[in-house]
Amino acid sequence: MLNFKFSIPTEVFFGKGQIKVVGEQVRRHGGTRVLICYGSGRVKQQGIYDAVCAKLAEKGISFCELGGIEPNPRIKSVRDGVHIVKSHGIDFIMAIGGGSVIDCAKGIAVGACYDGDPWDLYLRKGEVKGALPLGVVLTLAATGSEMNGTSVVSNLETKQKLPIRMPFLKPRFSVLDPVYTYTVPPRHTAAGTVDIMSHVYEQYFSPVSGAFVQDRLADALLKTCITYGPVALKDPENYEARANLLWAGTLALNELLTYGKTGDWGTHMIGHGVAAHYDVTHGVGLAILFPHWMDFVLGEDTQGKFYDLARHVWQVPLAMDRMEAAREGIARTRQFFTELGMPARLREVGVAEDMLPTIAKTVVEFGEVGVFRKLNEKQVLEILKKAY
Amino acid sequence: MLNFKFSIPTEVFFGKGQIKVVGEQVRRHGGTRVLICYGSGRVKQQGIYDAVCAKLAEKGISFCELGGIEPNPRIKSVRDGVHIVKSHGIDFIMAIGGGSVIDCAKGIAVGACYDGDPWDLYLRKGEVKGALPLGVVLTLAATGSEMNGTSVVSNLETKQKLPIRMPFLKPRFSVLDPVYTYTVPPRHTAAGTVDIMSHVYEQYFSPVSGAFVQDRLADALLKTCITYGPVALKDPENYEARANLLWAGTLALNELLTYGKTGDWGTHMIGHGVAAHYDVTHGVGLAILFPHWMDFVLGEDTQGKFYDLARHVWQVPLAMDRMEAAREGIARTRQFFTELGMPARLREVGVAEDMLPTIAKTVVEFGEVGVFRKLNEKQVLEILKKAY
Numbered sequence: 001m002l003n004f005k006f007s008i009p010t011e012v013f014f015g016k017g018q019i020k021v022v023g024e025q026v027r028r029h030g031g032t033r034v035l036i037c038y039g040s041g042r043v044k045q046q047g048i049y050d051a052v053c054a055k056l057a058e059k060g061i062s063f064c065e066l067g068g069i070e071p072n073p074r075i076k077s078v079r080d081g082v083h084i085v086k087s088h089g090i091d092f093i094m095a096i097g098g099g100s101v102i103d104c105a106k107g108i109a110v111g112a113c114y115d116g117d118p119w120d121l122y123l124r125k126g127e128v129k130g131a132l133p134l135g136v137v138l139t140l141a142a143t144g145s146e147m148n149g150t151s152v153v154s155n156l157e158t159k160q161k162l163p164i165r166m167p168f169l170k171p172r173f174s175v176l177d178p179v180y181t182y183t184v185p186p187r188h189t190a191a192g193t194v195d196i197m198s199h200v201y202e203q204y205f206s207p208v209s210g211a212f213v214q215d216r217l218a219d220a221l222l223k224t225c226i227t228y229g230p231v232a233l234k235d236p237e238n239y240e241a242r243a244n245l246l247w248a249g250t251l252a253l254n255e256l257l258t259y260g261k262t263g264d265w266g267t268h269m270i271g272h273g274v275a276a277h278y279d280v281t282h283g284v285g286l287a288i289l290f291p292h293w294m295d296f297v298l299g300e301d302t303q304g305k306f307y308d309l310a311r312h313v314w315q316v317p318l319a320m321d322r323m324e325a326a327r328e329g330i331a332r333t334r335q336f337f338t339e340l341g342m343p344a345r346l347r348e349v350g351v352a353e354d355m356l357p358t359i360a361k362t363v364v365e366f367g368e369v370g371v372f373r374k375l376n377e378k379q380v381l382e383i384l385k386k387a388y
Numbered sequence: 389m390l391n392f393k394f395s396i397p398t399e400v401f402f403g404k405g406q407i408k409v410v411g412e413q414v415r416r417h418g419g420t421r422v423l424i425c426y427g428s429g430r431v432k433q434q435g436i437y438d439a440v441c442a443k444l445a446e447k448g449i450s451f452c453e454l455g456g457i458e459p460n461p462r463i464k465s466v467r468d469g470v471h472i473v474k475s476h477g478i479d480f481i482m483a484i485g486g487g488s489v490i491d492c493a494k495g496i497a498v499g500a501c502y503d504g505d506p507w508d509l510y511l512r513k514g515e516v517k518g519a520l521p522l523g524v525v526l527t528l529a530a531t532g533s534e535m536n537g538t539s540v541v542s543n544l545e546t547k548q549k550l551p552i553r554m555p556f557l558k559p560r561f562s563v564l565d566p567v568y569t570y571t572v573p574p575r576h577t578a579a580g581t582v583d584i585m586s587h588v589y590e591q592y593f594s595p596v597s598g599a600f601v602q603d604r605l606a607d608a609l610l611k612t613c614i615t616y617g618p619v620a621l622k623d624p625e626n627y628e629a630r631a632n633l634l635w636a637g638t639l640a641l642n643e644l645l646t647y648g649k650t651g652d653w654g655t656h657m658i659g660h661g662v663a664a665h666y667d668v669t670h671g672v673g674l675a676i677l678f679p680h681w682m683d684f685v686l687g688e689d690t691q692g693k694f695y696d697l698a699r700h701v702w703q704v705p706l707a708m709d710r711m712e713a714a715r716e717g718i719a720r721t722r723q724f725f726t727e728l729g730m731p732a733r734l735r736e737v738g739v740a741e742d743m744l745p746t747i748a749k750t751v752v753e754f755g756e757v758g759v760f761r762k763l764n765e766k767q768v769l770e771i772l773k774k775a776y
Binding site for chain 2: 001002003004005006007008009010011012013014015016017018209210211212213216217219220221223224227228239240243244247248251256259260315318
């Protein structure tokens with residue numbers, strides 16, 4: 001186990017009706033003029049937007065809005081937001097939505113404290129020492145962005161999708177009401193479940209040994225997704241299923257699983273490469289790529305981690321040969337994604353075969369990806385071809 | 389799953405050599421005059437005390453000490469500490485030790501902000517709105533006090549052992565260096581492992597249903613104890629074992645397992661009743677009492693939780709009858725405690741049989757205990773007799 005510093009300052013208000021705290025929490029963190037960020041009209045139809053406005057107004061807090069933030073959020077939206085913040089004296093950012101809206105809101109929060117173009121920060125060209133405080137009302141179980149300091153943003157002009165990670169981007173508070181996820185369409189419920197599982201896998205597959213407690217916590221979150229993903233698909237208003245998925249999604253990426261380890265994140269980098277060229281839903285891309293990544297990296301040296309996963313999560317028979325069990329675990333993962341209705345091939349989501357070399361080049365733009373198994377351009381291309 | 393507010397502000401510096409942060413962290417939280425609390429001479433012999441002093445001195449922070457804090461810390465030590473704090477203008481408390489030292493330090497931290505006798509606070513007679521900031525250097529994997537807001541203190545005169553829980557008692561930072569636990573004697577390593585498992589059980593056995601993710605996180609911590617407790621006993625300087633136990637102990641009682649549920653805590657209340665009359669090590673008392681509590685509450689209505697535990701943690705065969713599996717899980721728990729060298733009977737730790745009714749009376753002094761199964765005086769006495 002590696003040394004680590006545990007620091008999770010985000011306060012989470014979890015459960016039905018917790019939106020009631022929004023006004024007092026914004027006030028507590030010094031907010032007086034708020035920019036509300038959101039994506040689709042769903043948050044307006046459902047009354048979540050109005051509820052947030054009402055809670056802010058109750059506390060005498062003024063606000064303006066930036067709507068229409070897209071999935072795989074664009075740097076253009078971040079720039080638009082920064083412009084509003086700077087021209088309206090905004091001092092607090094509220095994100096209402098899923099990971100894309102939150103990631104964009106984080107870009108705005110940090111961009112507001114930077115003099116140049118916010119894309120510089122994603123390119124590691126600019127330096128910044130803080131961000132505006134951020135609050136979240138979450139509407140989708142998926143990315144974990146509601147409790148971490150990461151923002152991933154796409155630049156359509158340069159065909160790049162890049163992350164920044166800064167401790168001060170961790171939201172001050174997040175409201176997690178499972179009821180707000182009742183109306184998430186089946187396809188996004190499934191993609192969100194895959195997304196959560198992928199985050200767990202990225203951290204589970206680590207070259208660091210001896211982080212047993214973290215690995216078993218990973219099992220717990222995977223079992224939760226496997227148990228409740230299908231329930232939420234069949235019965236969208238099942239509070240227990242929605243609550244367990246929502247909390248698992250947050251815990252999967254609030255650093256709990258990664259303290260004391262290093263995650264792999266190679267598959268995410270490949271997914272980002274695909275997303276830079278095609279508008280593929282994040283979780284859908286990962287559902288296609290992960291089983292192929294697993295096939296690719298499974299070997300005598302890596303078999304142990306796959307075996308443990310098969311035994312603890314998929315409960316393969318203890319008597320099964322270790323390599324056979326490892327393969328069975330991968331097969332069960334693939335089968336589970338299929339049962340969730342996920343596509344299994346890149347060709348099914350509109351990717352053109354002759355674009356695969358370009359995607360591979362994008363993936364390794366800043367060097368090899370992955371640490372459990374380092375991947376160069378050739379290896380990335382091989383995985384992309386297998387997944388095609 | 390119940391609504392909850394997640395708030396874990398304590399920062400943990402985990403791993404070998406992390407003591408280096410002590411000076412800067414005390415400074416960061418406004419400390420200029422520190423009271424260092426510790427228990428036995430082990431922290432001096434091992435150089436931990438000197439290392440803390442050196443780090444404070446480097447930052448120009450003055451300090452004085454309160455040593456000799458006993459296991460099951462007494463209100464007298466709290467009073468002594470409060471006296472020192474008030475007479476020396478202390479503004480920060482550093483605890484070096486295990487749960488007893490930390491609990492006493494918390495009593496001092498809050499007692500310093502109260503005009504009356506600190507025991508009032510444990511009796512819920514006094515009111516207080518804050519505490520001095522607290523830092524911890526942990527030397528024992530057991531109580532989880534290093535990351536929560538609970539303090540349990542004994543009053544030998546009134547034969548009471550009572551807890552207080554206040555969010556502002558959560559330490560500002562805790563240093564967790566597994567190397568510091570290398571010299572923990574086997575008996576305390578075993579008792580600490582039981583203590584961690586007991587905390588998990590108290591939260592696992594909840595009347596709240598549908599908190600699946602929390603229950604599976606509980607499994608993860610139990611598996612960690614079962615895997616590494618015996619390793620640490622055989623090979624005290626095994627870093628991996630000590631690190632996993634240390635981190636599991638902290639996660640077992642930093643509220644992660646209990647958010648969205650209510651814990652039982654009946655067995656702890658019985659243990660506190662015993663400890664109010666006899667100086668029994670906390671973990672030893674729990675090792676004796678828990679299997680008997682489990683026997684007592686197992687029934688058709690409670691069988692499900694026992695069955696899940698047996699299946700997920702002890703991996704009993706899936707084909708086994710549910711009630712049989714539930715009993716097997718309890719038998720395996722009892723056997724594991726015995727393998728750790730724990731006594732199985734109260735008579736083995738010096739408790740007099742004719743004191744059992746008095747202990748039962750102490751336990752229910754403030755009413756029935758437990759919520760998974762409420763226990764009155766008669767039922768507590770029955771458990772005590774079975775455990776005798």
